[in-house]
Amino acid sequence: MDVQPGKPLLLSGNEAVAYGALVAGARFYAGYPITPSTEIAEIMAVEQPKVGGKFIQMEDEIASLGAVIGASLAGAKAFTATSGPGFSLMQEHIGFAAMAEVPCVVVNVMRGGPSTGLPTKTSQADIMQAKYGSHGDYPSIALMPNSVLECFALTVKAFNLSEKFRLPVTLLSDEVIGHMREKVVLPAPETVEVVDRVAPTVPPDWYQHYPATSTGIAPMASFGMGYRFHVTGLTHDPYGFPTERPDEIESLLQKLKNKEIHNPKDLTMVEEYMLKDADICILAVGSVARSARQAVKMLRRYNIRAGLLRPQIVWPFPKIPVEEMLEHVQFVLVPEMNVGQVRKEVERLAKDPRHNIRGLNVMNSVMITAEQIVERVLAMELKTKGARKGGRVHV
Amino acid sequence: MSETASESNNRGTGILPVLPVLPERPESPARVVPEEPPLQAGLTGPAVRFMDRRPGVYSWLRVKKKFPHMWCPGCGLGAILGAFTRALIHQNYSKDEVVVVSGIGCTGRIPVYLDCNTLHTTHGRALTFATGIKLVKPHLKVIVFMGDGDALAIGGNHFIHACRRNLGVSAIVVNNSIYGMTGGQVSPTTPSGKRGTTAPLGNIEQPFDTCALAIGAGASFVARATVYHYNLMEKLMCQAMSHEGFSVLEIVSNCQTFFGRLNKSGSHIDMLKQMRDRAATYSPTLDVAKARSEGKDLVVGVLKQDDGRKEYCALYEEEVVRPSMAGKG
Numbered sequence: 001m002d003v004q005p006g007k008p009l010l011l012s013g014n015e016a017v018a019y020g021a022l023v024a025g026a027r028f029y030a031g032y033p034i035t036p037s038t039e040i041a042e043i044m045a046v047e048q049p050k051v052g053g054k055f056i057q058m059e060d061e062i063a064s065l066g067a068v069i070g071a072s073l074a075g076a077k078a079f080t081a082t083s084g085p086g087f088s089l090m091q092e093h094i095g096f097a098a099m100a101e102v103p104c105v106v107v108n109v110m111r112g113g114p115s116t117g118l119p120t121k122t123s124q125a126d127i128m129q130a131k132y133g134s135h136g137d138y139p140s141i142a143l144m145p146n147s148v149l150e151c152f153a154l155t156v157k158a159f160n161l162s163e164k165f166r167l168p169v170t171l172l173s174d175e176v177i178g179h180m181r182e183k184v185v186l187p188a189p190e191t192v193e194v195v196d197r198v199a200p201t202v203p204p205d206w207y208q209h210y211p212a213t214s215t216g217i218a219p220m221a222s223f224g225m226g227y228r229f230h231v232t233g234l235t236h237d238p239y240g241f242p243t244e245r246p247d248e249i250e251s252l253l254q255k256l257k258n259k260e261i262h263n264p265k266d267l268t269m270v271e272e273y274m275l276k277d278a279d280i281c282i283l284a285v286g287s288v289a290r291s292a293r294q295a296v297k298m299l300r301r302y303n304i305r306a307g308l309l310r311p312q313i314v315w316p317f318p319k320i321p322v323e324e325m326l327e328h329v330q331f332v333l334v335p336e337m338n339v340g341q342v343r344k345e346v347e348r349l350a351k352d353p354r355h356n357i358r359g360l361n362v363m364n365s366v367m368i369t370a371e372q373i374v375e376r377v378l379a380m381e382l383k384t385k386g387a388r389k390g391g392r393v394h395v
Numbered sequence: 396m397s398e399t400a401s402e403s404n405n406r407g408t409g410i411l412p413v414l415p416v417l418p419e420r421p422e423s424p425a426r427v428v429p430e431e432p433p434l435q436a437g438l439t440g441p442a443v444r445f446m447d448r449r450p451g452v453y454s455w456l457r458v459k460k461k462f463p464h465m466w467c468p469g470c471g472l473g474a475i476l477g478a479f480t481r482a483l484i485h486q487n488y489s490k491d492e493v494v495v496v497s498g499i500g501c502t503g504r505i506p507v508y509l510d511c512n513t514l515h516t517t518h519g520r521a522l523t524f525a526t527g528i529k530l531v532k533p534h535l536k537v538i539v540f541m542g543d544g545d546a547l548a549i550g551g552n553h554f555i556h557a558c559r560r561n562l563g564v565s566a567i568v569v570n571n572s573i574y575g576m577t578g579g580q581v582s583p584t585t586p587s588g589k590r591g592t593t594a595p596l597g598n599i600e601q602p603f604d605t606c607a608l609a610i611g612a613g614a615s616f617v618a619r620a621t622v623y624h625y626n627l628m629e630k631l632m633c634q635a636m637s638h639e640g641f642s643v644l645e646i647v648s649n650c651q652t653f654f655g656r657l658n659k660s661g662s663h664i665d666m667l668k669q670m671r672d673r674a675a676t677y678s679p680t681l682d683v684a685k686a687r688s689e690g691k692d693l694v695v696g697v698l699k700q701d702d703g704r705k706e707y708c709a710l711y712e713e714e715v716v717r718p719s720m721a722g723k724g
Binding site for chain 1: 460461490491492494496506507510511512513514515516517520523524525526527528529530531532534535552553556711715716719720
């Protein structure tokens with residue numbers, strides 16, 4: 001499909017994800033059809049053979065991510081796209097990819113849950129699944145776009161992080177973003193920063209597939225390159241062979257965890273909007289952040305100093321920006337389309353009892369509007385001001 | 396493939412930049428079948444053959460790193476590993492072009508001992524990983540080892556779909572009729588009436604016939620051997636690996652530790668003898684029903700070979716890539 005960079009286009013979020021993946025260098029896609037992510041697979045079926053890549057429709061989501069991991073081990077940048085039920089099936093292999101340190105990208109276009117739920121409606125209820133879905137302690141990286149252009153940009157970013165850290169990375173889009181069409185101007189592919197995995201330069205005899213490094217970043221060989229290594233989901237030593245020695249297990253799991261905690265520069269990505277002088281912070285992620293941004297503008301018109309904090313990388317949770325924000329705001333509102341998955345993370349960071357954190361949780365699959373957020377803020381504002389000095393709100 | 400891919404990049408307009416294509420596929424080296432070494436005067440038989448080939452076998456194993464192996468004494472997997480390394484030597488593959496993938500279980504431990512590209516995956520999913528590897532690098536030889544529970548219970552779905560797809564991967568299913576690593580539970584191939592720890596009074600379910608399932612699902616090469624038929628096993632491994640499309644080789648093996656003990660089948664030697672007595676060599680004229688009535692229910696040999704069907708990667712190149720490129724140009 002002809003996509004002209006630099007010219008205005010009318011694209012949906014799923015299309016932007018597909019083009020983002022192609023620009024990031026993805027040359028393998030394996031997937032299983034599921035609403036509302038199917039468009040990504042359909043575009044890949046057309047585009048991959050044109051760029052020398054491979055597309056395959058597998059028998060289920062477990063097999064899809066299995067094939068993606070196999071392709072990644074063979075040296076291709078690979079990804080798959082799915083929605084809630086498929087994402088649950090993929091958890092087995094997300095754990096494998098984290099343990100075996102295989103870079104890959106999983107796009108989860110969230111829909112209403114639990115179980116089959118609401119295939120054609122939106123939700124943000126997979127945020128915790130993206131963090132804790134698989135068994136065991138493993139590092140998770142998840143990104144949440146809030147616009148079509150960001151679907152493109154964060155897909156490229158997801159591939160870059162995945163290749164750099166040798167980890168599975170989740171892109172948490174949702175039905176609204178995936179199916180919404182917006183005017184976008186895509187950057188020229190040459191100007192997009194693309195990170196490729198680093199190939200080892202040592203002789204094969206010296207090669208360790210899992211060397212112990214403090215940041216967890218290491219070069220990676222692929223099958224057929226002349227480095228004969230073993231890859232396993234069992235706890236392994238630096239060469240990849242199964243081990244049951246407590247010291248080796250400890251250092252392996254610590255190294256995995258270090259990827260998440262020793263690289264805050266790479267793994268913190270937040271957008272602030274009118275937050276400098278704000279008394280009230282609206283912390284929102286993904287599609288809800290669009291309404292939240294509008295709500296901030298409306299509240300400013302009422303002379304209420306509101307601001308928006310929007311984590312674009314939601315896992316690992318942006319500890320430093322959120323803690324800084326908690327220092328100087330009176331209260332925080334977390335609107336989200338679930339029972340409060342992000343709010344609990346904010347509460348965890350708020351150690352001071354004076355921190356006032358409230359949620360606006362909508363689970364009826366209808367997008368939260370700016371008016372709902374404004375109403376909630378005004379109610380909170382009235383309550384606080386009333387308690388303080390009988391203050392007045394210009395409504 | 397690489398030539399057409401780079402062409403498209405040069406020609407490409409719009410968003411797609413001149414992107415790096417996947418590494419070029421090197422021409423597979425011409426297969427040179429080594430001549431049988433001359434036998435020493437006065438000595439004949441398997442002993443000499445073993446001595447002649449011994450250094451070769453060792454060169455394919457991670458001898459210094461990973462041995463002794465973790466299987467029970469008398470387990471059929473040792474013989475299977477031995478036959479497999481000999482088959483690899485006979486095929487004259489280089490160690491870098493062979494990828495051995497496995498699932499979970501006793502059989503899943505085979506790749507650890509082999510000095511090539513090895514991947515030990517999740518339970519039952521080995522074939523899906525192999526699919527990804529083969530599609531990205533079709534010049535690699537991908538061999539998948541699975542146990543019976545691995546291939547037919549948890550991985551049954553992946554197994555039949557791999558058969559249907561006809562991707563150039565060899566699946567070797569080691570069938571010992573029981574879950575050995577977890578301690579003797581019944582598997583999908585445990586014969587009716589036989590005991591496992593989860594069927595203490597005998598299995599009331601009907602077992603799968605691995606080869607019939609593979610034929611039904613459309614695999615283009617299906618064969619069966621037992622660990623008793625060692626030379627046949629080695630030969631069939633060579634045939635399975637040289638086959639263009641998807642090949643299934645079922646190897647009936649023994650688990651005297653659990654299956655033998657629970658079903659009073661005796662030692663591993665006794666179990667091998669039972670395999671010998673139960674086996675009938677396949678030929679188109681073989682009356683399977685008659686052989687079965689005589690107690691010969693294990694039909695060994697090549698049960699199906701269809702060389703006419705195109706391999707998946709070749710088909711993808713021909714039917715998908717070429718028209719896509721043409722449409723684009």
